[in-house]
Amino acid sequence: MLAGLVLAGLVVLAAVAPQTGRIGAIALGLTSVVWLLVDQSVEGVVVLTVTRTHGLTSSDLAGIAGLGVAGWLFFWPRD
DSSP states (O other): OHHHHHHHHHHHHHHHHHHHHHHHHHHHHHHHHHHHHHGGGGOOOEEEESSSSOEEETTHHHHHHHHHHHHHHHHSOOO
């Protein structure tokens, strides 16, 4: 349940972050980090294997994309 709520928040923040500027970017970045911490219950296929016991899963991509968008909006905000 927690993972679903965090993912929903991540999607909503990704939609409104461009209108809210740097504050929205920070909120999106923090939510993305929280997603990467709570997504274990919904992890899917391993997309990239880093070591025998660690890898990048399909659910991790949402958090990584959120961090990328947050960084973009923080360093290059819309005018």
